Amino acid sequence: MSKALTKAKASLGRGAGFALDFGHAWDYAPAPEATDHVKIARRYELFIGGAWRAPRSGKYFATHSPSTEEKLAEVAEADARDVDDAVKAARNAYDKYWKKMRGAERAKYVFRIARAIQEKARELAIVESMDGGKPIKESRDVDVPLAAAHFFYHGGWADKLEYAFHGRRVRPLGVAGQIIPWNFPLLMAAWKIAPALACGNTVVLKPAETTPLTALFLARILEECELPPGVVNIVTGAGETGAALAGHPDVNKVAFTGSTEVGKRIQKAIAGSRKRLTLELGGKAANVIFADAPIDQAVEGIINGIYFNQGHVCCAGSRLLVEESVHDLVVHKLRDRLATLRVGDPLDKNTDVGAINSKMQLEKITELVAAGEKEGAERYSAPCKLPSKGYFFAPTFFTGVSQSSRIAREEIFGPVLSILTFRTPDEAVEKANNTMYGLSAGIWTDKGAKIFWLAQKLKAGVIWGNTYNKFDASSPFGGYKESGFGREGGRQGLGAYLEVE
């Protein structure tokens, strides 16, 4: 080979040989968010018909901080009788106040709630991080602002619903039974309550048993906003409470966000009834990185896709599909990037990855990671020191993962990424769609045409181009296949809470 050719050849690849040192040359001092002004009550009752009521059974359960394992409060456990009371209160409020109220009047309440959430943003963020384990920077900058934005957005629709569906008449459904998960407790409450109220329905909401506090703080906000009694009722409890709510004969609409397994059970339980149903379930999203992508920004997209909220995100980019020619480079960069992820106290303002939500979830993640190792994938975990107390899991990725392995097929719902490769765009499509889920996907390339080409072929409800995990109240969110059906947010989301004639 001629000298010129040798040089030309050498110039073709971009190497990734040397590693950086992310040590202790300049450490950040602890920056804990002050919590002294936040008052969590010793005990919380049920919020039914505008009043705080003890559960008929007299039973309470504890909610813990997953980062300290300390008990934060005890919370009423609603049984079928309490759920019945709540549904009756909601029905009564629907007949008495809410269905008679003009949209413009309903809007005033919804806007008022939005503003009150903003006013109490700091308190809500702190409680969210204490109860759920997510980093304060996420609850402060993502969860709470988005929750307020959801109310603002839907407040705007309340008096314009007839324009959402041209030439059609719309009317509310009645009582909505809503069951929400523990990964975005306040935000999911907002996603459920805001459109329901704006569309003229009343609500019985059941928060997750490991994260009930912010929904109860929201109940206080509703009280302060003088929402008519019974328009929103909050019943705390575990799976049985949720089953009683979904199965209640006087509920007109069931909205559930959570696991695919429970979603299927709910669908079976209400089959044959006239209840309307929307399900927002699990995911195993492909985050597709082409060789022509802005690689450094794509690495940030990977981080944001899978380590945001400890990976407790149904639309997490948990399957990385990377073009084989840049696989080594991307993995090398990702490894260095993991060294700068700060794992620990959720209330520290510099924490990037907080606590796993519960012991049970930690066990599930641990079990699936062990399965990945057993199946022969190569594991890399960030070399971070985990706190001695609380439930934590080091950010982890697997290379050498095959389509058939469990960590490529099952939702881990933790900070664990499975990395696979593809050779051609067609193969990327095939592998991305080769899953029972279809909630979301990411595409990273500098070529706009490629984004549109791929987006048309991906079976996913939400597709991000050169970004990931971006949410907006005006953008509909929901899944294909076993990720569920129905949309939340945007004009499309209104349809789930309206009878369109």
Added chain:
Amino acid sequence: MTQESRGQSTLSRFGASARPAPYPLFYPPPPPVDQVAIEERVAALAKRSIKKSAKIAGLRLAVAMMDLTTLEGKDTPGKVRALCRKALSPLDSDSTVGPCAAICVYPNLVPVAKQALAGSKVKVASVATAFPSGQSPLPVKLDDTRRAVELGADEIDMVIDRGAMLAGDYAKVFDEIAATKEACGPAHLKVILETGELGSYDVVRKASEIGIAAGGDFIKTSTGKVTPAATPAVTLVMLEAIRDHYYATGRRIGMKPAGGVRTAKQALHYLVIVKETLGDAWLNPDLFRFGASALLNDVLMQLEKERTGAYQASEDFSKD
């Protein structure tokens, strides 16, 4: 992936004294930079909470990284001597703060600075190559460089030919940097890209790669004569070019944001970006500098506030 990277092959073409080969035809294009995502990343890093011991350590580091600069037509020996004294002992109340890394002046004032700083480790940097526009023939630029070094400059801050860069004449940009490097002799070379005139992050990235490949020891954002000067996002783009070069070759290139960094808070933000992009090795004055004039007093004010618990009046700090 092949270890025979483009960067490495460029490096192997540098002999100890040989000039680098001309800008090669077969350069792969630099990776694209996503504007939205890079700005999001620096905004996220701006949210790091730097308090107490971390704040003090960061501010002290910032002082030690400072190229205290005066680049004006009205510069006089008296002005430069005052600035040199400030660089040597920035804070009367605490002699362990500083000294600054360097004084940055025009070539004519290099001897004054050299004399004022004699016996200290504070370096004298001189701008050269028809600073700030660079719109002069190459022999003039090279002569400018040689004379600044002869006058005693330890470091040369050159400007690239932005006109050539934007016209796509990358070979000219490359060759001028390579020739200036040769003219520098033992002096360190900082290559000013003048990012405020380059228009996009993609061009900044490309200019960074050319500056590094042609022999720059540092790459620097701005002359301070153009707005915008340094920004966190443009700095991150350049740090990523430095990182890719390091990954490929193991060679560490320095970085100098200059102009527009005026507050202690901004300086800490830049240090956070460096720490989380390039790691520990770059957290020292050999590989990271701030080109600034107003920044020093704000950093000193914050250090005094941390020491005494109260803000001092701006009149309590010498204005040199």
